[in-house]
Amino acid sequence: MGLLDKPSSRKKHKFNTPNIGGLGIYIVLLILLKIYDFDRYLTSVIIASFGIALIGVLDDKYYISLTTRLLVQISCVFYLVYNGFIVYNLGEIYPIGILTLGSFSIIFTSLCLIFIINSFNYLDGIDGSLGAISLISILTLNLFIYYTSGTTEIILNNLVIILLIFLFFNLSNNKISKTFLGNSGSYLLGFIIGSFGIYYVYILNLITAEFFIWVVAFPVFEFLSTNLSRIIRRRNIFKPGRDHIHYIIDKNQVRSLIKITLIHILFIIFGLVIYLLKFTNFSIYIYIITFFSYFSYREQKLQNKII
Numbered sequence: 605m606g607l608l609d610k611p612s613s614r615k616k617h618k619f620n621t622p623n624i625g626g627l628g629i630y631i632v633l634l635i636l637l638k639i640y641d642f643d644r645y646l647t648s649v650i651i652a653s654f655g656i657a658l659i660g661v662l663d664d665k666y667y668i669s670l671t672t673r674l675l676v677q678i679s680c681v682f683y684l685v686y687n688g689f690i691v692y693n694l695g696e697i698y699p700i701g702i703l704t705l706g707s708f709s710i711i712f713t714s715l716c717l718i719f720i721i722n723s724f725n726y727l728d729g730i731d732g733s734l735g736a737i738s739l740i741s742i743l744t745l746n747l748f749i750y751y752t753s754g755t756t757e758i759i760l761n762n763l764v765i766i767l768l769i770f771l772f773f774n775l776s777n778n779k780i781s782k783t784f785l786g787n788s789g790s791y792l793l794g795f796i797i798g799s800f801g802i803y804y805v806y807i808l809n810l811i812t813a814e815f816f817i818w819v820v821a822f823p824v825f826e827f828l829s830t831n832l833s834r835i836i837r838r839r840n841i842f843k844p845g846r847d848h849i850h851y852i853i854d855k856n857q858v859r860s861l862i863k864i865t866l867i868h869i870l871f872i873i874f875g876l877v878i879y880l881l882k883f884t885n886f887s888i889y890i891y892i893i894t895f896f897s898y899f900s901y902r903e904q905k906l907q908n909k910i911i
Contacts, residue, residue, distance in 0.1 A: 605665070606665055607622060607623055607624050607627070607661065607664055607665055607786065608620040608621065608622060608623065621782050621783065621784055622782075622783050622784065623664050623783075623784040623785065623786030623787075623788075623789075624783060624784075624786060624788075625735075625770050625773075625774065625783050625784055625785035625786060625788075625789040626657055626660055626661070626785050626786050626787070626788030626789025626790070626791070626792045626793075627657060627661055627786070627788050627789075628770070628783075629657075629766055629767075629770065629789060629792060629793075630653060630654070630657040630788070630792060632762075632766050633650050633653060634650065636650075636759065636762055637650050640758055640759070642759065644687070645687065645688065645689070645803055645807055646759060646803070648683070648684055648687040648688075648689070649684065649795075649796065649799045649800070649803070651683070652680040652681075652683045652684050652795070652799075653680070653792055653795060653796065655676050655677075655679060655680040655683075656676070656677065656680050656721070656788075656791050656792050656795045657788045657791070657792045658676075658788075659672070659673055659676040659677070659788075659791070660786060660787040660788030660789065660790070660791040660792060661786070661787075661788045663787045663788075664786040664787050664788060670842060674718070677717075677718050677721055677791070677795075678714065678718065680795065681713075681714045681717045681718060682714065684717070684799060684802075685710055685713055685714060688807065689713065689799060689802045689803065689806075689807070690709050690710065690713050690802070690806065691705065691709060691712055691713045691716060691802060691805075691806060691813075692704060692705055692709045692806060693705060693813070694813060694888070695812060695813035695814045695884065695887070695888075696814065696884060696885045697885060697888055698885040698886055698889075713802065716798065717795065717798045717799065717802075719824070719827070720794050720795075720797065720798035720801075720820055720823065720824070721791050721794040721795050721798065722791075722794065722827065723794060723820070723823035723824050723826065723827035724737075724738070724790050724791075724793050724794030724797070724823050725787065725790040725791060725794060726823070726826055726827050726830060726848060727790070727822075727823055727826060727848075727850070727864075728785055728787075728789070728790040729848050729850045729851060730850045730851075730857045730860060730861060731774055731775055731857060731861070732771055732774055732775050732861045733850050733860075733861055733864060734785055734789070734790055734793065735767055735770055735771045735774050735785065736771065736861065736865050736868075737822065737823065737864070737865070737868050738767055738793040738797065739764065739767040739768065739771065740865065740868055740869060740872070741797050741819050741820065741868075741872075742760055742763050742764055742767065742797065742800075743760075743764055744819050744872050745757075745760060745797075745800060745801075745804060745811065745816075745819060746760040746761065746764065748810075748811055748815065748876075749804065749810045749811065752810055752811070753810055757804075760800075763796070770783070770785070794823070797819075797820065798820070801816045801819070801820065804816075812879065812884060814875075814878070814879065814884035814885075814887040814888070815875050815876070815878075815879045815884070815887075817875070817887065817888070817891055818871055818872055818874060818875020818876070818878075818887075818891070819872060819875070821868075821871040821872070821874075821875065821891065821894070821895075822864070822867055822868040822871050824895075825871075825894075825895050825898045825899070826848065826849050826902075828895065828899075829849075829895075829898065829899045829902050829903075830847060830848060830849075832899065833847065833899075833902070833903060833906060834847070847906060849864055849867075849902060849905075850864055852902070852905045852906050852909045853905055867898075871894070874890075874894065875887070878890060
């Protein structure tokens with residue numbers, strides 16, 4: 605089908621590599637939908653994921669315009685909102701209490717999901733990066749649910765297995781077996797994790813909103829930091845570049861992967877400590893402070909690279 609990532613001046617791989625990881629993940633989701641009796645909410649996520657995966661596949665092959673990609677993403681997000689996926693409050697914030705969103709809920713939910721979809725896309729730059737970040741995020745959700753309810757979620761268990769299998773192929777140096785996620789995979793994983801966040805926080809009430817923001821802290825911080833840095837430097841935020849954290853934190857890809865994975869885990873542990881110490885009403889303030897700390901660290905790294 606021509607779904608190949610070809611070598612170029614911006615890319616380090618030396619041979620045409622299939623970027624069908626996302627397509628493979630979605631096919632497995634369809635199989636899971638057939639095997640298990642998922643509720644209507646999880647079924648809605650898998651159905652809506654078709655549009656996300658499809659636009660990613662088409663973008664990998666034909667380079668679809670940003671406007672078209674966003675319109676498809678918005679359509680899929682609205683389908684979820686129509687089926688009950690709504691962020692109706694931001695959790696407990698001192699000294700306000702529970703901050704409800706009221707009539708702004710639908711717009712806020714849509715913006716959050718689109719934001720997370722594209723945040724995960726920013727992390728797909730080196731072998732293993734997005735796969736590892738997604739695996740840790742999904743594993744964290746599952747472990748937290750086990751901690752609060754005493755059981756794990758079938759779909760999360762399966763996604764952990766799927767991502768482990770993908771990483772085996774993604775980290776391979778074998779020309780025959782190596783596989784990339786492609787935009788279909790990066791958009792799909794962002795959409796799934798964002799949707800699951802709403803599902804487990806606002807529909808099943810198995811996770812708190814104050815903790816979930818830390819599960820996606822690293823992708824969100826990196827997306828905001830990259831674009832803020834480009835704006836400061838008067839660069840086009842929509843133009844691809846090598847100013848993402850996985851390029852600037854270390855020249856060696858393996859060390860870079862280890863470092864960004866550790867950063868992601870550190871943020872999650874930070875959120876868990878806040879939850880266990882019952883400081884959740886201060887979580888958003890700590891979150892904002894942590895973002896600016898991350899941005900400063902990242903800018904220093906970027907400046908050293910430019911110099």
